[in-house]
Every structure is written in C-alpha cells, then in structure tokens.
Amino acid sequence: MNHCFRTRVLAIVTKIPRGRTLTYHEVAERAGSPGAYRAVGNVLNKNFDPKIPCHRVIRSDGTFGGYNRGARAKAQLLASEKRG
DNA sequence: GAGCTGACATGTT
DNA sequence: CAACATGCCAGCT
Numbered sequence: 001m002n003h004c005f006r007t008r009v010l011a012i013v014t015k016i017p018r019g020r021t022l023t024y025h026e027v028a029e030r031a032g033s034p035g036a037y038r039a040v041g042n043v044l045n046k047n048f049d050p051k052i053p054c055h056r057v058i059r060s061d062g063t064f065g066g067y068n069r070g071a072r073a074k075a076q077l078l079a080s081e082k083r084g
Numbered sequence: 085g086a087g088c089t090g091a092c093a094t095g096t097t
Numbered sequence: 098c099a100a101c102a103t104g105c106c107a108g109c110t
Contacts, residue, residue, distance in 0.1 A: 004107085004108085005106085005107055005108085006107075006108065009107095028106085033106070033107085035104095035105055035106065036105080036106040036107060037105085037106080038104095038105060038106050038107070039105090039106045039107035039108065040106090040107090042106085042107060042108055042109085043107075043108070045108095046108075046109075
C-alpha cells in the first residue's frame with residue numbers, strides 16, 4: 001500500500017473477489033496510476049505467487065490476455081469462477 | 085545510473 | 098472489420 005507500484009498492484013489483485021474480473025486499466029487506476037496499465041502487466045508477469053489471482057486481470061477489450069501459467073489456464077479459471 | 089523489456093491501450097491505415 | 102504503428106509507465110538487467 002505504501003510501497004512501490006508493484007506492491008499496490010499485487011495487493012489490489014489479491015483483493016479481487018471470486019467471479020470478479022478487473023482490467024489492467026482498472027488495476028492501474030486503483031494502484032494510483034491509470035496510465036501505468038503497462039507496468040501492471042509487467043508486475044504480474046514477474047509475479048509467480050499463487051497467492052495472487054492474476055488470472056482475474058484481463059484486458060480492456062474483454063479478452064483474457066496472457067498468463068504466466070498459460071493463457072489457457074487463465075481462461076479455464078475465469079470460466080470456472082464465473083460459473084461458480 | 086542508463087537502457088531494455090513487456091500479460092496493454094488508443095489511433096490510424 | 099482487421100492489422101500495424103506509436104505512446105505510456107514501472108520493473109528488471
């Protein structure tokens with residue numbers, strides 16, 4: 001929260017409730033820099049922490065985008081969570 | 085300390 | 098409508 005941009009992004013993504021998806025732009029905005037959506041993806045990419053549901057972060061277009069564990073898994077998880 | 089990289093977004097062709 | 102090119106920001110090497 002009071003640390004670098006990456007710490008805030010991770011905290012925000014961790015707070016994303018199940019069945020809910022945020023866009024990189026949304027996360028960046030909550031992080032304090034709506035124009036840093038680029039950095040958001042950069043942070044999540046390096047972040048291999050399973051404690052962080054980075055798969056709940058999608059592109060503004062509504063597409064899944066990418067995922068360090070595999071874009072396929074990301075789509076699977078989102079589909080599974082959306083269905084409940 | 086400077087430069088390169090990238091899971092994006094927006095605009096134009 | 099789809100593809101290409103440019104701009105933006107923070108992190109990593």
